[in-house]
Amino acid sequence: MAAVFLFSGFVKANDPLGTVYKVQDYLDAWGAFSLSGGSFPYLASFLMAAFEFSIGVYLLFGIRRWATSILVLLFMSVMTPLTLWLAIANPISDCGCFGDAVVLTNWETFFKNLVLLAAAVCLFKWRRFIFKLVTTKVDWLISLYSIIFILFFTIFCYRYLPVFDFLPYHIGADIRKGMEIPEGEKPSVYETIFTYEKDGVKKDFTIDNYPGDSLWTFVDSHTVLKEKGYEPPIQDFALMSYEDGTNLTDEILADSQYVFLLVAPWLDRADDSSIDLINEIYDYSVEHDYRFLCVTSSTDEAISAWQENTGAEYPFALADEITLKSMVRYNPGLMLLKNGVVLNKWSANALPDEYQLNAPLDRLPLGEIQLKGVSRKLMEVTGSFLAPLAALTIIDLLWMKYRRRKEKKQKKVPDRADNGNPEE
Structure with a gap:
């Protein structure tokens, strides 16, 4: 149960915007459109990641066993009938329990939750047997650290894109191959x-x-x-010129030069804090004869307002909203392609500046795939979480040992009563 909650909370924190989109799907299915378009989905995304990850830590370390077992049982008691409704009504394609890391059908999710509900009942019934890994006096420190860690990790992934990209447009992906159906x-x-x-x-x-x-x-x-047949990972990648309606898909994917795609699903809601840097990247692309397109699903009014407010001189292309949300988990984000292969991706908060773009891309590291292996990233993230936890645990043990020694010394204070000659 600890592993399930840790994994579920972590993948939500890794892709908080993906969780936002899933929460919006739920709200739309329930007709709560007023909540869907506000800040509620973002708040729900952050809180869900923190709650599930923290519950996993509590179970793993045996913290607050009674309260934790109650929370797990209540959580599964709500989620199980909810996923039954999803399986029967099928308002959305999948529940999003594990983000895009593990995609389950609605019926698979329901049966998975039946097993977890049974485990939650057992956990509650025999909660006194949960082993405590840390002393009671350090529970609050482990709890606070876990919440702070997962919130900071969620904010980092929201601002700078997911650390682990499970989407089909990840760095190194060949979009054309992702659209093909294998022979047979x-x-x-x-x-x-x-x-x-x-x-x-x-x-x-x-x-x-x-x-x-x-x-x-x-x-x-x-x-x-x-x-049911084979469904390629990429199905709806299609770019249409905003100016004349020309289909640009094959032209972009076959381009042997570098192509910058500024991906902005909704320009009226896009982060405009890096507009100057975006315009500088466009000037850089013009200087080196690279193609630059702003790809959006926005209305004519939103595009015109963006051009007027930002001074954008780059051309625009139209694409499916869901496709754009899968390409880059930020609004706007920047993607670099060559021969249809994703070489790099940035959110608006991490765009390359003039010091990084100081030469043609074929002479820069940015023009090549700079990709860390999954095992290395997993080790880095796991280490960044476990190393401080281990340090806190060791500090706790040393402190308790010090306190015990001090108490023993106080009990062994020698008797200073005068045992000399009474007459003297």
Whole structure:
């Protein structure tokens, strides 16, 4: 249970914006659109990561065993029926329990939660057997440190992109290969269902029996999966020129030169604190004959307002909103491509400046894939968490040992009563 909560909280902290998007999906499914567009999803994302990770630490170290077991049981008692509803109603594709690190279907999530609910009941019943790794007097220190660590890690990943990128547009990914279907594999077959109404009666049609009667009124449409097949990691990558509507996808992916993509799903909500630096990068790309595009799903009004407010002279392209949210977990973010391969990504808070872009990209480290291995990053993050924890534990043991020695010395104070000759 400790491992599950630690992993779940950590992957949410690693990709807080992804958790925000998932919370918004839930709120939209419940019709809470007013909450979906505000700050609530961000607050929920940060709190969920901190809560789950902290519960994992509490279980691992045996801290507050009674309260922790109660919280785990209550949490699973809420999540299990919620995931049953998800499995039956299927309002969203997956619950997002483990972010994009481990994607489960809604039914898989429900059965997983049934197992965890049973484990939570056992945990509550036999909570007195949970082993304590630290003394009671240092519980608060371990607890406080864990919360501070996960909050700082969440803020870091929010501002500077996830440390572990589980999305298909990670650094080193070949977008063209990600769109291909391997030889011998069959693609999934979908069918669009059109709902029409006539004389108060609603009826579903497909493209094969589309109603020819003009008295039918269109109501709704939805797509259903008819036959499950191979689904490539990247399915909706398509860029269309904002100026003339030209399809730029193949041209961008086949470009043997460097291509900068400024990814901004919503320009009206984009962080404009690095506008000057973005314009400098555009000037740099013009100077070295690199392509630069701002890719967005914004409206004409939002694009015009962005151009006016920022002095943007770069061209724009349109793309699917969900695709853009998967490309870079920031609004805006910058992506560097060459031959369709993702060489680097930055959030607006970590853009390269003039000191880093002081030569053509083929002569700079930025023009090559600079990628740490997963094992190395895992060791760094784990070490940054466990090393201070180990230090706190050792300090606690030394302090308790010192206190015991001091108490023993106080008990062995020699009797200073005068034992000399009474007459003297």
